[in-house]
Amino acid sequence: MARTDETESAVDCVIVGGGPAGLTAATYLRRFHRSVVVIDDGRSRASWIPTTHNCPGFPRGVSGNELLERLRLQATEYGACLVRATVELIQQAGKDWVVGSADRQWRTHALILATGVEDILPSLSxxxxxxxxxxxxxxxxxxxxxxxxxxxxxxxxxxxxxxxxxxxxxxxxxxxxxxxxxxxxxxxxxxxxxxxxxxxxxxxxxxxxxxxxxxxxxxxxxxxxxxxxxxxxAMGAPGRVSLAQQLGLSTGTKGELVTDDAMQTALPGVYAIGDVVTDLNQISVAFGHAAIAATAIHRRLPVSPRP
Ligand SMILES: Cc1cc2nc3c(=O)[nH]c(=O)nc-3n(C[C@H](O)[C@H](O)[C@H](O)COP(=O)(O)OP(=O)(O)OC[C@H]3O[C@@H](n4cnc5c(N)ncnc54)[C@H](O)[C@@H]3O)c2cc1C
Structure with a gap:
């Protein structure tokens, strides 16, 4: 993994996964004036939704791609940094975490895993x-x-x-x-x-x-x-949990990541949200998880008083 000077100063939170869960958490954290990097490699299940009719606030429905675009806009308008990359490695570094793609790495005080699930499909192109x-x-x-x-x-x-x-x-x-x-x-x-x-x-x-x-x-x-x-x-949709497993986190009976009520995993500072922690794979659940985790992270990190 290549080193860059981004390792020198840690961000408040790195979010792995830019689906509805990760992007909503980014908006919340930016609105708490926390520095946030969202790293995503573009495989959100939401991008497959032709039109969702049960997403609150869209009485005439919204396509998954339009919803993702709106969530990205909302997060970036508040200053979230969105990066297109695959996270390959996460390591603990003292009280922080180092998150790495093939050619970059980021140091962070808190980590959110919002990596979603992978659908098993019948044999089709x-x-x-x-x-x-x-x-x-x-x-x-x-x-x-x-x-x-x-x-x-x-x-x-x-x-x-x-x-x-x-x-x-x-x-x-x-x-x-x-x-x-x-x-x-x-x-x-x-x-x-x-x-x-x-x-x-x-x-x-x-x-x-x-x-x-x-x-x-x-x-x-x-x-x-x-x-x-x-x-x-109905062939199953296992969680994308390989990064969590690198960290030694175990999974529940259905392969989901296990968290407490604040969406924190067994590792202090590492949170998991969205489809990867539940079999109620819903956008509104992802939004709720994101709000809970982002607020818990904000409360956990030291207060940085406004100058
Ligand atoms: C066909 C279909 C229809 C659906 N219809 C509805 C509906 O009508 N209403 C509803 O509420 N829900 C619907 N859903 C479910 C909804 O899409 C999911 O609940 C929602 O997308 C979950 O959000 P998430 O952020 O947890 O995961 P995702 O949206 O899957 O996002 C996870 C992101 O993490 C990224 N990622 C994973 N690993 C890495 C890594 N190592 N490095 C970088 N990035 C990584 C992926 O690329 C992906 O972008 C539908 C799903 C499908 C497939």
Whole structure:
């Protein structure tokens, strides 16, 4: 890791991740007159949202990219420094932290990990999945957009237990919900009973998924062909926790980073917010985490009196 003179003076807070969580924390911290660097490598899940309709304050919806642009504008207008880079290394340096990309490094008094999660998707090219997501043929979050799938013919792809759990959730939105397992296998008796009670059909395991004629097309391993208005993916979304693991932080049962009520991890001065700490992957949750962590950091750092 190259050294630069930025290591000479520490900033108050480095935020790794410039999605809704990291950018909101940056705005809060700047408005507390704290120096902030946000380092982001441009893979926010929010950039996949065609239009979110449950983000507070946008009664007619907003695209994920427009929301990110507005959050970046808000943070930079208050003086946050946004850097496009991948953080590769974090090391403790006395009471501070040194955060490094391939060619730069920053020294900081506090650290926020807002690195999000990585969706596991069915076998599709990047172009196919981006296109299908933009058209609402492929969906990743029933809490986000189950409403938009109301009364649609819905398929749910995932390991059988997960596919059934998501299918049950989606039954509140449609009478026509089918679980599409990714592999042969059995689900728990409880999941089977519940899904039967809710009249959820289960197909043989998935062979291929494709999109044409404004529909999702599923070919199952028994040769059956099925057409859906939209398909949800329930294949998991592990947290991007490799930096936290470098610091020796352990993860919870679902792979999430564990924090206290102030969003602080087991390491004093290191906070984690947004999707990486919760399975309620929502923009409004990310905003809330950001407000809590930023305020806790401001209170934790020494007061620097206005001259
Ligand atoms: C298709 C889709 C639709 C959705 N719809 C909705 C909706 O309608 N309503 C809703 O509330 N939520 C919705 N969500 C969820 C929402 O996008 C997430 O909850 C939100 O983006 C979480 O914000 P975050 O900042 O925690 O993570 P992210 O937005 O994922 O941001 C994490 C950032 O960290 C960066 N990063 C990670 N590791 C590093 C590193 N080592 N170095 C530098 N940068 C790094 C990534 O590049 C990324 O930019 C949807 C998600 C998807 C995929």
């Amino acid at each position: 990047a172009d196919e999945s981006t296109d299908a997501l933009s058209k609402g043929l492929l969906r990743l979050c029933a809490i986000c957009d189950g409403y938009e799938a109301t009364d649609c013919r819905i398929g749910v792809i995932g390991p059988l237990e997960d596919a059934l759990a998501h299918a049950c959730f989606l039954r509140a939105f449609s009478a026509d919900v089918t679980a599409i397992p990714t592999a042969a296998g059995e689900a728990s008796a409880e999941a089977m009973q519940r899904s039967q009670h809710l009249q959820i059909a289960t197909l043989p395991p998935l062979r291929t998924l494709s999109f044409a004629d404004a529909h999702a097309h599923v070919l199952d391993q028994a040769g059956g062909r099925h057409r859906f208005d939209t398909v949800y993916v």
